[in-house]
Amino acid sequence: MSSEEFELIVIGGGPAGHKAAIQGAKAGKRVLLVDLQQAVGGECVHRGTIPSKTLRETALGLWGTSRLAPKLFESGITGGVKVESLMRNLDAVRDAHADFMSEQLSRNGIERWRGRARFSGEHEVTVRGPDRGERTATGERILIATGSRPRLPDNIPVDHEHILDSDSILSLIYLPSSLTVVGSGVIACEFATIFAALGVDVTIVDKYERPLAFMDPELIDCFLKSFESMGGTFLPNRTIEKVEWDGLTAVVTSLDTGEVIRSEKMFVAQGRIACVGDLNLEVAGVEVSNRGTVVVDEFCQSSAPHIYAAGDAIGPPALAAASMEQGRRAALHAFGLPVPEEAGTLPVGIYTIPEMASVGITEEQAIAEHGSAVVGRSKFEELARGQICGDTEGMLKLVADPSGTQLLGAHIVGQGATELIHIAQMAIQAKTSIDVFVDSIFNFPTMAEGFRVAAIKIVQARPAELRKVG
């Protein structure tokens, strides 16, 4: 079989692979992009970020309206509601995004093959299509961007009928009356709150004390309060002993505490595993960690110097934006082009209801690193916009250095958190003084005013010689 030659072969067309391919083409290289699917965008567009956020947007709208106009929703919104009808615009959103990405690939002259790629030599990749046709390509440089898939625990029989994962939950045909969520990471909490907001009786079960342990504890307090106010239950420190479908109406979950939970459906979100098992990486000399991810350095270069890896295939943070940036950096480094310094701040956005976002370091980390920290908070209920929106649980927390002048971190829960966080991100990156927030004029009424309120509190808490009230 003759092999076609490319300067860059990218395996996987999700955010990481897509950006790397474009960057390679922009550098004038001949690029091949291989993906299992014809549609561009990877899991992110087809089973991950985009579909879940589309469902969330509808849930958020309904939930927001139900809080502002409770009379409209007296009888609740469950009971026969089709999840698909809640995602009515999903196809349009997904197609628009995929078309845009596909157009970018064509415009940059990137060749695309559909099929499952595996290494057949150090520089050679064999691609077998779903039509069983096989082709081979040789690449000067190769990028692995094969993403991840849900991890299915051995003790839970995921059948995609009663017990679902993050792929099959998106094709549920009606809203269940109750849902047990296993896990309390990002995907678990996002879906738990989406379904709770839609009126489903949701119980989260996890072995940990608190959900989303990497977030600021005050945000998690607000999150839990809000989840419980939607009728949700969080059961921490529990181990699942057995899960079975009772053959009648319920998934029965037995816990180590002796408790038994019965729910119409179960959603299992216990992390994800990198899709690298089928790649035949041994042939290429690529090292894989004991967690099953490709081992790379800061430039995403693997143990085989001509092979790079990016995105979920290399493990955390496993976020779309981070994956894109990794893909871009990998392509630049692969062709000896200047690689910009790694962005100093990586914002985290969690699309729970209410949403949460964070950038920089937490209060705890600031104290550990600087000996102390000055903190300012703004509760959304104190803001006109918070009252108007009915968002009275949200809050914004700024963490400054011991002198109360330098912003080190920001943590927000509530409406608009994932957008608002970028204001703090810019301030941290530009190393602006906290006073900028005090001296700036914010639109009224906005949640962004919270920055000013929190900053004033920091200024007031400054050591006396530095104090200046705005």
Added chain:
Amino acid sequence: MSLNFDALLAGPVGLTIQAHTQSNDLDLPVLSGSVTEILALCNGAECDARELGKKLERDQSLAGHVLHVSNSAAYAPNEPIVSLSQATARLGFSTICEIAIAVSVKGKVFDVPGFDSTLSALWTHAAVSGFYAKEVARTLRKNVEGAFLCGLLHGVGKPVALQLLVDAWSEADVDEHLDDEIAEAMMNQFGGTFGGVLLGKWDFAPWIQAAVEFCHDADSAGPFREQAMMTGLASHLASWALGNSDETAESLSEMKIVADLEIYEKDFESLLAIKDSVLETARAFQ
């Protein structure tokens, strides 16, 4: 075949058929009252086993079938199931619902006098398609609920088409014998469309209607293309499993629909490998 199907459509029989199809004047079977009630009960938020048992008891033929199916190998009872509440408890509401639909559809639709063996083969194919559709959905990590009905009902329009042909044939007073090839051609030509119309009349969800109507022409199924393809593939797998077609495992795996659904080799082989268990499960519905 003494009469060519195209020629037939151009003659008096065809005119009668056209008149019925164009004016939407099809003699469509209705689901029995008890099945409609059971469907409503199972779809309701407060589904109650005792209530379901009572509804089943009122329809003797349905009750008999439920007991028969619950005792079949497909559901492998450890001990014989003797009562309806025991059956409901063992099989669950959704299975009872599926059985109720299956039994009603079989009796009401798959019944055209003179074509017993054709329809019995069609019915077997429907049941196998139903179970294969579930497995196709599972392979694609899609929710398998609903897939069964799409598979089971994907040929539901064919007997309707056949009945129309039989009626038009006798109205036109054709001398010739209505042979199986013409019957087959009629069912293939109109089966999909009539299936969609029938399910619309029975108030099935639009995506089930589309999956049935366009299972062999998925590009016309609009937003429900994937469901239509899954149903179409289940139908091909069923034909292969039953030995009804010339398909081999290899030719099946090379079908465009397999590539379009992006089912890769290993997954497809797993689908082929479960043939015997699918056939065994489907036997319960015969």
